[in-house]
Amino acid sequence: MTKSKPSPTGMRARNQSSRRAILGALAAGGALAVLGIPAARAASKAAPRVVIIGGGFGGASCARLIKSEDRDIAVTLLEANSTYIACPFSNAVLAGLRPLEQQKFGYDRVRSDGIDVIHRKVTAVDTKQRTVRLDDGKQLGYDRLVIAPGVDLRFDAVPGYDEAAAEVLPHAWKAGEQTLLLRRQLEAMKDGGVVVMSAPANPFRCPPGPYERASLIAHYLKTHKPRSKLILLDAKDAFSKQKLFEAAWQELYPGMIEWIGLSSGGNVTRIEPGTRTFVTEFGSYRADVGNVIPPQRAAAVAAIAGVADQTGWCPVDPITFESKLQPGVHLIGDAIIAGGMPKSAFSANSQARVCATAVVDLLRERTPASPKLINTCYSLVAPDYGISIAGVYRPANGLLADVPGAGGVSPLEAPKSAREQEAVYAEAWFKTITHSVFG
């Protein structure tokens, strides 16, 4: 392996002998360190290694795309949970329209692609040595690391709202037990009860999500507990698809949903879990059932890897999705600062596709092309009433910017058939995307 310039005719033989040399050196233990070459990188010349942290719509997708692009790349997917529980459509679970089981996905098909899936937590990332350490002490080397961290809910952001309070006033912003807890509370609530929700300031995961949730809870209340009411306290004065949601609320749930924006006193300054009380600057609201959607940040692994900035989110290059803070580390999904692109499963999946191509290009020492990305987010206002927002994005000024003239929301005036069709497309989207990621 000290012969640095093999002749073209000797390529294959020499490559194999250099692999053996590296393996021998690794077996000898630390021999490479003597040569001043980090073991992880030297070994990578035999087969490029990509480690992916996070097995959601971004990470699992990216892993499979890299592997399908180049089977010679050793791809490892690190995901703490053996079952993924998808957030899109989990608001329908809250409303009793869908079992949580339909949100669950496993990693068997990901494994059958030849990807090493390890259900462990990451405890350390060394971006200089290019290694990742797991909670069982195992260490993995990489040539390129992709992190799809997702979000952490900030239990330090709203006084009184910590993890214990979330057992009383569920966030249900990560689908799973929290979803079922909030569902049970809604079922147990008496007719005439008051549901209080709070939504955070931007940015946060799934910008239309709180409003879809309010809609589908209202659908449940109207159907089963028609004297009940829902108050949505908001830390902002405008929200995604606002006109569409408000028109639909007027049409479908008149008088049932009261939205209180920031300038009307919607910002929650304290939670009192003992009495299920939401305290704002202007007053307090006592809930029979309360749902706090707290502020968020990139999940902890982003801080462990040193890829989150002071905002708590991760700046990336919009062409390669490589971290602006740590070379060799790529980031996708809800955790990144993506300019105009919202934090959605669709965005994460679009980014995963671009990132996978960029990672393969970079491993081949090719320059990745400037990409174009799409996002489409459907929201259900009722089971047969869907609305959408779409956007097309391209790199501009170091971020992903909207392509002017494209995108936007469903028309405010539309026939019932169009809303029904968008509800059908929403369901179709979920089936297609979960099949492409996990199936």
Place this chain on the structure above:
Amino acid sequence: MIRPIHTLVAAALIAAPGLAWSASPPGAASCLGCHAAAADGSPVPALGSFTAEQIVTAMQAFRSGSRPATVMDRIAKGFSDDEVEAIADWYARSKSK
């Protein structure tokens, strides 16, 4: 010792089945957020069931508004004629792989 592996990688790629995304034009990958490549019974049509000409014609009609749409009108406006043609060609060619 760096160069040889790339020769092997390139050889493996040519032989690999399926779509080679690194050769895909900008925007093509995102289509699969909603559309499957091969027909799967979804109400959202599979891209592999169209010719390049059909995709180009549809995208132009979505963009001009002459073909009614729920969301494709908004998406089509984000792509130029050249971009649409490149995407359509790529999906048409990928069918034969």
